[in-house]
Amino acid sequence: MPRVSDAHKAARHSQVLNAARACFARRGYQATTIRDLERETGMSSGAIFNYFDTKLDIFVALAEEDTAHTARLWSAGGLRAIVEHHTGAQPAYTASYLEVGRQLLTDPDFRARWARRGDLIVEAIRNHLRTQQEQGLVRTDLPLDDLVTYSAIHLDGITLQMRLGTTPTQLVTAVDLYEQALRPPPTSPPA
Template sequence: MPRVSQDHLAARRRQILDGARVCFTRYGYEGATVRRLEEATGLSRGAIFHHFRDKESLFLALAEDDARRMADVVAEQGLVQVMRDLLSNTGEHPADWLGTRLEVSRRLRTDPEFRARWAQRSEQLTTATRRRLLWQREAGNLRDDVGIDVLTSYLELVLEGLVSHLAMGLPADDLEPVLDVVEESVRRHRGRTTSAADERRAGENEEQNIPDAR
């Protein structure tokens, strides 16, 4: 029997995670039956659970995968950008990690066993946020009158509040200015500064004022 390459195994695992993400987002954890997982992934239950021990292990792997991707965004642009990404993809086309994040939040409140297992896997987003804030402080861009741990907890609480807001189906069209305030609140101010909202508007105006090259 020929050996299966690591590339093939990785591709199959990715296929399962991508299909499971759609299934969990659409039906929730409880509603994501094995039959629905089979339909979403295009694979048999044997193939799915060859890679993941059970449904909870699959969901944890998916949540960890999404947290890793969110941490990559944090490392490059900060946690507020993750929140902006969630907002920009609400409605009919949610960010592909929003559904997972909503389900994680729900299960953390209702399932102590899941909470214990998730606690072992959820540090990467916190670590990425803390590192980003440290880098910003060293660059002189971050307020220095509040500790890094406090700022990290503050931003994580805002993220959870945003997720709860979206989970309740409340309007999200006017939340961009709120995130501008959040971003501004952690910045170091040197006299008169340009706000996040001003910078975004300036960028939009600059694009509009680019002369036609024709």
């Protein structure tokens, strides 16, 4: 019965990710040991590394989950939805992002995987902006790529600010200004 086995695998996979998320939030990425992960999952290291090759792979998988979540939020409501989401739930473990910076410099494989995460978000931004253009909500007088870049800059800057302690309520007007610059200019004819 391969279906049961697949469901079992998926459950174990999630179990490792959730345990790692808790450990990284509590102790940070570098200080989390394999022993910590064994204790938190209740699984042996052998079982854990049946699902992931290294601790870094677990970290990247978590980052990929978050990326997918961010992309979904953006698709649903743009930058505003992301800021509003963080009002409720600060994902404490993402401070660990700061710990893997060195890997970005020294590990080309890691850099490539990290960049691919970004591509997923860029696609979500692009599709969302295109839909909003079709609805007449976003300007069409500038190249779409430039609007995507402007949006990605804003997402990166806001994410960094929230990670360093700026509260979402302090960001409301910045999001208003971001959106305002994307609106069709008043002089342009209606679509």
